[in-house]
Amino acid sequence: MRTDPLRVALLGCGVVGSEVARIMTTHAADLAARVGAPVELAGIAVRRAGRERAGLDPELFTTDAGALVKRDDIDLVVEVIGGIEPARSLILEAMEHGASVVTANKALLAADGATLHAAAERYGVDLYYEASVAGAIPLIRPLRESLAGDKVERVLGIVNGTTNFVLDRMDTTGAGFSEALEEATALGYAEADPTADIEGFDAAAKAAILAGIAFHTRVTADDVYREGITEVTAADIAGAKEMGCVVKLLAICERSRDAATGEERVTARVHPAMVPLAHPLAGVRGAYNAVFVEAEAAGQLMFYGPGAGGAPTASAVLGDLVAVCRNRVAGGRGPGESAYAQLPVSPMGEVVTRYHVSLDVADRAGVLAQVASVFAEHGVSIDTVRQQGRDGEAKLVVVTHRATDAALSATVEELRRMDIVRGVAGIMRVEGE
Template sequence: MMRTRPLKVALLGCGVVGSEVARIMTTHADDLAARIGAPVELAGVAVRRPDKVRAGIPAELITTDATALVKRGDIDVVVEVIGGVEPARTLITTAFAHGASVVSANKALLAQDGASLYAAAQEHGQDLYYEAAVAGAIPLIRPLRESLAGDKINRVMGIVNGTTNFILDKMDTSGAGYSEALDEATALGYAEADPTADVEGFDAAAKAAILAGIAFHTRVRLDDVYREGMTEVTAADFASAKQMGCTIKLLAICERAADGESVTARVHPAMIPLSHPLASVREAYNAVFVEADAAGQLMFYGPGAGGSPTASAVLGDIVAVCRNRLNEATGPGESAYTQLPVSSMGEVVTRYHISLDVADKPGVLAQVATVFAEHGVSIDTVRQKGKDGEASLVVVTHRAPDAALSGTVEALRKLDTVRGVASIMRVEGE
């Protein structure tokens, strides 16, 4: 039997994602009601610019008073798609206090202050769902929180920003430089006018914090995530990657230490073998590779941004939360029982690709090799190319701690025969 009284949804924000959520709620109203077991009604939409025309949304639902909307008391679900830390945090906690569950796409807030949001939701007996905060339409948060809840996840590695993947893919396939590829991404609408959050890794770092917290049942904040952007990646780096049978991706990597006593979370460009599933992720798509004890290797792939894909994830959460309310239940809350420490980047162990500009004369290679040995970094392969008294030296190492590699590079820069360190890139996925 379907309940006739509708569940009421308040929408905070009506931009690209919010307007698409409102459209789907309207056009798919009958299907949503059948799936939930009760009608779902859009009860109010909080916006900053009330005079803007919003097709399909009745004018009487529009308000600029978001606080009054979430305090109404008859709202069942608040959907927050305004982004940023404030006023989103205050509005979400106010919604909990006034009896509403929350669906959010706010990766920045969740990465910075997810623990307090979980606590507020638990205090008031409400749900906090946020599938759309990471990887757009790709079902990822729910599989990690629910489907893999009985397994031990050891590693989560993925492409979680479509803008950077588009740029790097164009550099790889067309030979374009970074600036040229960025211009194309901007022209096609993949990059914002100010692309800093994407290309400097801030967006991916927030998502890495969320993924690490869920995967390892511990609290990981944005400040815990090592972040390195991809603006320094060059065509020469791609040429070197191809010689190694690799490509370059901006990766979010969350790992459990081998002894299980700590975790790490990091975002940076990396070379990965062409044989790795992530290497074939093209254009603005996202993909996340998960390694677990029992399930083995899993990959989640699909569109990671945009109005419709993100709205799809939001609607999925709305359905789940509404079902919970009908059953007078709540979904999974925070799971941080392990309380594992987050190790520094210096403790991360991986391989490295280092490109050096050196003097083309006898003994240089021996000097360079000595520096690597003195810092405990073992060399796997070396390639050297010289011309007119100058040479390039490419060194690929075996696995070593990041701190040891940093010490090596610092010492190399002090050698008279080393004119410059052209590139340092980690090698992952082997």
Template sequence: MMRTRPLKVALLGCGVVGSEVARIMTTHAEDLAARVGAPVELAGVAVRRPSKVREGIDPSLITTDATALVKRGDIDVVVEVIGGIEPARSLITTAFEHGASVVSANKALLAQDGAALHAAAEEHGRDLYYEAAVAGAIPLIRPLRESLAGDKINRVMGIVNGTTNFILDKMDTTGAGYQEALDEATALGYAEADPTADVEGFDAAAKAAILAGIAFHSRVRLDDVYREGMTEVTAADFASAKQMGCTIKLLAICERAADGESVTARVHPAMIPLSHPLASVRGAYNAVFVEADAAGQLMFYGPGAGGSPTASAVLGDLVAVCRNKLAESTGPGESAYAQLPVSPMGEVVTRYHISLDVADKPGVLAQVATVFAEHGVSIDTVRQQGKDGEASLVVVTHRASDASLSGTVEALRNLDTVRGVASIMRVEGE
């Protein structure tokens, strides 16, 4: 039997994502009611610019007083898609205090204050769902939090930012330089006017913190995530990658240490073999590769951003939260029982691709090899090209710690025969 009293939803934000949430709630109202077991009604929309025309939304629902909206005693669920830290944090906690559960797409807030928000939700017996915070339409949070709850996840590695993947894909397939590819991404609407959050890895780092926390049942904050941007990636890097049978992606990598006693979370450009499933992810798409004890290797793929894809994830959470509301229950909250510490980047072990500008004369290779040996970094392959007294030396290592590699590079810079370190890139996925 369907309950006749509707479940009332307050929408905070009506931009690209919020407007799509409102549209789907209206056009799919009958289907949503059938799936939930009660009508789901948009009861108010908080915006900053009330004069803007919002097609399909009753003007009487528009308000600029978000705080008053979430304090209404009749609101069942608050959907937060305004982003940022404040006022989103205060509005979410106020919603819990006044009886509403929350669906959020706010990756930055969850990466910074997820533990406090989960604690507030638990204190008031409410739900906090956030599938849309990571990888857009791709079902990822719920599979990690629920479907794989009985398994042990060892690694989560993925492309979680569509803008950066579009840029790197263009550089790879067309030979374009970074700026040229960025300009095209901006013209097509994939990159913001200020692309810093994307290209410097801040967006991906927030998502990595969320994924690591869920996967390893430990609290991982944004500050725990090592981050490198991709603005220094060049056409020469792609040429070297192709010679190795690789391409370059900006990856978010969360992994459990070999001894199982700690975890790491990092975001940086990396070379990956063309045979790896992530290498074939093109354009602005996202993909996440999960490795677990029992399930083995799993791949999640799809559109990672945009109004409709993100709204799809929001509506999925909204249906789940509304069902919980009718059942007078709540879904899974924070799981941080493992309390695994986050190790520093220096303890990460992987392979490296180092490109050096050196003097083209006898003995240089021997000097370089000695430095690697002194720091305990084993060389896998070396490629050297020289012309007119100058040479480029490309070294690919076996697996070594990041700290050992950093010491090696610092010592190389002090060699008289090394004119410069052109690039350093990690090699993953092998």
């Protein structure tokens, strides 16, 4: 059993990296006791040298990340710089030189996780990434280890704090989208460029990672259907309230079966949805995250907590660091990639759910019957209809039973071509029932 110090290279010293370095420095004795050997910070790679970083030895810093990960004395590389390159090359270089890797890089894992896993297997090292999804919330490890003997059927979650904050403010204060986003930016929940959050890219990367682990299938960000929240309106929020729902940006990963062959498949999608107030996810407020897991034997599980920020994300990184260091001390490895199932990923058109459709129509006799006939022609069954009319115009709100996304899309396209339909004011899926 190893007792000499384990040496750690840190790539990046921003909000998360600086917090990782601080905890490693101030809690060194505790970490050593938990690992079974001392854990030392051997070097920190940054883009610009010379900045003073309180509490950290200036001698640790270097701008040559490539040289740092190639050092023979490095046992573990912690990557928190983000993005695809140079992170991918640095991680692969570190593994080739015998170092295990802890990363928070959701974009890289969702784009090319297979390459990283293959390299970890080839060189006999660990790849851990708890911090890549939902910050401090223990989620990856429960899916990868605690539920390894179970069959996960569905993962449904709020995995982006920025969008949850924006939608929550729109719901609770009546703020418009732009106003709520402005507030999120002022409070530090949204980046200066919030595109990755509000357009769903961040959540889609996380959905790919979750689906891959849950269903033992390689899923990339390109496999994930994605819609953001920029088109969510006050009318959508009001419509949800009338149904006893709230609007959330959800990441949904689930098993399904091909209608014709019965072949098992998986789907992964990110989009706004109306969630009934009775569902636990409806009560997730502010910038918090929560993930609802449904498994065959375990039943329904929910994981909740802060999903972003320096300290919460650093907590997840340090948890992985301790686990990897323990493996090194014991002379073993943790679990690698499990992609044996390789289930096909269904296109969005095959996804089955309910829909809330709001139409602006002419206020005259027979309109409802004509609209209903279009739904029926495409095999979309109507659950409820609400109609309000004034001055020759009317609002028709239709809530459907479960139908495929393709059937609903075909219905809406035909409705748009009808003279009696002035416009399709809104379409939103209803989930979590």
